[in-house]
Amino acid sequence: MLDPISLSAVSAVTTVLGAVGSGMANEAGKWAWESTGGFVRRIAGREVPAPTTPGELDDVARLMADRFRRDPALAASWTAFAARMSGGVPGAGRPVAFGSGQPSLPASTRFFTDRKEALKALDREASRRADGTPRLALVHGAEGMGTSALAVHWGAQQAGRFPDGQLHTDLGASSGPEGLREPGSVLRELLRQLGVPAEEMPTSAGRLGEFFRNCVADRKLLIILDHALSAAQVRPLLTSAPAVFTIVVARNPFPGLDAVRVPVGPLADKDAVRLLTKLLDKPALAEARAVLPSVLARCGGSPYALRAAAPRLTVPMSGRPADGDPVRGAAEDSYRLLDPETARLYRLMAVRAWPAIDSAAAAHVTGSTTEEAAARLERLAEVLLLECDTTADGHARYHYRAAVRRHAEAVAVQEDGIAGCSAAMARTLARYVDLSTSAAHQALPESWRVPALTATHGVRSYASRGEALDSLIAEAGNLVQAVHCAEEAGDPRSAVRICRSLWPLQLKAGHHEMLLPALRIGARLADAHWPGTAEAGALHAQLAHSLTELRRWEEAETEALAAARAEEESGHRRGHASATEFLGLLRLRQWRWTEAHACFDEAGAVLDAMLPTDEGTADVPRAQALLERHRGRALRGEGRFEEAREHLDAALRYFRANGDTYNTARTLTDLAETWLDTSETRSARPLIEEAITTLGGQSAEYHVAYLRGMRERCAAEERRDTD
Known part of the structure; x- marks a missing residue:
């Protein structure tokens, strides 16, 4: 039978592990998770794999309960630790604060009838x-x-x-x-x-x-x-x-x-007439009295078809559409009135279900100027053949209704032929290859993971890294669709290139659920066409990264191992080291500290063997410093604090000397944590203060908030010591 303090501590195990595990979307949450894992190991007296299911969480709680029963002082220490961790973990139950403003719906239609x-x-x-x-x-x-x-x-x-x-x-x-x-x-x-x-x-x-x-x-x-x-x-x-x-x-x-x-069924004829009256006026409707029965028959009570028909009400219509679909019939009627170039744009952009169409994409597909394409897109929206969505920055982007796109695609096959449709799709795909490669290079110029630009790729210039990343974010849905398109078109090289260009999105913006299907396609195509190459290794590594962030750790392990094998077989040492590092980082998430340390040592050995002619050689000193930091984290999890600090100090010297403020602050935080693990607050305090100062002006709110929590922890422990 557990005493009350042990029962309280066991309850805290499940509460804190659940809360901390939910908060790993930011750096602070990852620190909290690693700190919790290290604490669990010290209480258990052995390595305890991180729980990923409710059943595994219960197993950890039972293990802890057994230790608390033997040593009530451990229960008290866990309760104190749990109070510190649960106080400020992002993602625990509710957000720290909601944003300002009130979410609202899209604009409602002005003329609404019946219903x-x-x-x-x-x-x-x-x-x-x-x-x-x-x-x-x-x-x-x-x-x-x-x-x-x-x-x-x-x-x-x-x-x-x-x-x-x-x-x-x-x-x-x-x-x-x-x-x-x-x-x-x-x-x-x-x-x-x-x-x-x-x-x-x-x-x-x-x-x-x-x-x-x-x-x-x-x-x-x-x-x-x-x-x-x-x-x-x-x-x-x-x-x-x-x-x-x-x-x-x-x-x-x-x-x-x-x-x-x-x-919601068809409008009755009287309500359909009422809607047309609102859209036009009574005199105009009176003039069209002769053709009104045919209009009503062809529109079939569809508000969309009636709205599309209103501007051309005096044009006779020949009964119901052949397939009984009033939306398709309305699209056909509107299409017949388009000028040839607008009609061509309407057809060719529909060959694929692009989530968002802009004037640049339309211009590329039709060989027109951006201004001409913008005017034609606007015209298509006016006659309801496209729906217009205005983005937050005021840019117009468009999409098809499903039935309208089916009509446009069918007309494209009929009028442009399979060859014309394939050519249009290839031009669109080429645009997204160019856009993604160019934006990725400018969003993350120092990364060897981004595919190299070639003379055949058009380069768009961005004012800053942020603008380039924003372009990738805005086009993410289209880029995922482009990967599907490339696979179906039998163009694996384009699919793989786009996938590799998604790396800045994964690293800087997340969007892991959205990107996962495309990354799976990329890895599969790379294995099929370039097995055992750096291309295959890169795609498996990217897939491993997203799966790790989504806490799908078993799948992530499979992909990380596949990445390491492919990179090793290809002789691509920098990729081999990186894939092995990925595996080590996954082991840190899993609280498998000894295996993580071994992975980082293995990655370091690969980097040591790199030749001056190898790709990514210039990145080796920084990569070695990162591995030193990671070794320190693994040793901390094992409870080897003095050794951990030696490795962290080595990493810190490099980052300070090279002006890497981001990694300087992260390593200072790691060092402070190792001192706090042994309650040496006087050694931790100056490191915390330096980290806060280093992060000034870097929009690192969560990291700074975590550091302030550490500072408060120092103050609380020092007060306790003096009481």
């Missing part, structure tokens, strides 16, 4: 008495029937009901299988809309859902999940918070979701 019963159904579900089940409605209807417009319109009318904001996200079902979004990616977008910094979001998808639910638990929110495909896709995004109302929008009323069904 009274559907609106009443949403009213009833939103005002239903809370009973512990999610407030949830499934709005469903054929494409072009206004399902999304209905949800947004209702939200605009009910803004006062949701003072904490209204969230909207697209689940991607309208773009086909490749466009479907993983729950983790969707949850991160919703959290960003709430103002939660990426650094405070948990890294694992499982904890992300719990974190999201905690964030919205006491908020009054509307959440619209647009273009959903299935209950399985939606379920991880739901919350039973009493003041949150979720509207799911889908084509079909799929089973498996306990939601109020809100069907």
Whole structure:
């Protein structure tokens, strides 16, 4: 039977490990995780692998309970440690602070007609008495029937009901299988809309859902999940918070979701006429009386088709569209009125389901100027053949409705032929190869991982590293689509080049869930076409990095080992050392300190064997210094503090001498931690102060906050010693 203090300590084990494990999206969270692992090892008296599942967490708790039973002083020390760790770990339950501003919906349509019963159904579900089940409605209807417009319109009318904001996200079902979004990616977008910094979001998808639910638990929110495909896709995004109302929008009323069904069918003729009257005016409608029956028949009660038909109401229409799809019929009618160059742009950009089309991409595909392409894109938006999305920086980007893109693609095959479509796709792909390579080089110019520029690649200049990285972030969805495109087109070299250019995105901006499918394709193609080469090694290493950040450690280990094998077989020493270092960093996350140390020694030996002619030779001194830092971290985890400080001191000398303030601050933090592990606060304090000063002006808020917590810990321990 455990005494009360031991019971308290065991409870703290599960609480702190869960909280600290959720907070590894930033550097401070990683320090907290390593510190916790080292503390667990010292209490257990042996190396304890990091828990990754609830069952493994329980095993660690039972192990700790056994040690606490034997030595109550250990229980007291753990309780004190747990209090320090749980106090300021980002990602633990709720974010430190939400961003300013209130998330809002896209603009509602100006002219909205009928749908009274559907609106009443949403009213009833939103005002239903809370009973512990999610407030949830499934709005469903054929494409072009206004399902999304209905949800947004209702939200605009009910803004006062949701003072904490209204969230909207697209689940991607309208773009086909490749466009479907993983729950983790969707949850991160919703959290960003709430103002939660990426650094405070948990890294694992499982904890992300719990974190999201905690964030919205006491908020009054509307959440619209647009273009959903299935209950399985939606379920991880739901919350039973009493003041949150979720509207799911889908084509079909799929089973498996306990939601109020809100069907949206064709408008009755009288409501269709009412909508046309609002869009035009009564005199114009009177002039078109003769053709009105054919217009109504061809539009089939679709609000989209009616809106598209309104500007050309006096043009006779020949009955219903052949396939019975009013959206496709409306697209065909609008297409016939386009000038040849605008029609060509409409066709050729639809050969692939690009998430966001801008004037630069359109110009590249059609061989026009950017200004000409911008005017044609605007024209296509005017006739509803494209949807316009204005980005935060004011730039216009466009996308197709699914049925409209299918029409454009079919017309492209018919009018441009397979050869013309393939050529258009190849031109678009070439653009994204050039863009990604150029932006990656300028976002991370010192990295040997980014593929080299060649004479055949166009180079775009960016004003700064930040601008280059912003370009990669803005184009991330298109770059992932381009990798799929290259694979299908039988162009593995382009796929691999784009994937390697994603490295700055992975390293500096995350987006791991979004990039994972592309990286898997890249690694698979590299293995198929260039097995045992540096290309294959680089892709497996990148994949290992993202899987590690997502806490999918078993998969990450497989990829890191594959990277090391490929790099070693190819004789690419710098890549071999880096892949082995990746494996060591993974071992640190897993609290496998001895294996981590061995990996860093192995990587160091590979670097020592490098020749002056090897790629990446200029990077070796810095790489060796980083390995010294990593060795110090591994030795600290093993409890070998004096040896750890020797390696950390060596790394610190290099970083200071070379003006590397980022790694100087990180190493100072590591050193301070090793002194605090033995409660030597007077040695830790000056290191903490120097690290805080070094980070001044570097936008390192989380790191500085962690250092301030360490400083408070020093002060608290010193007060205890003097009491």
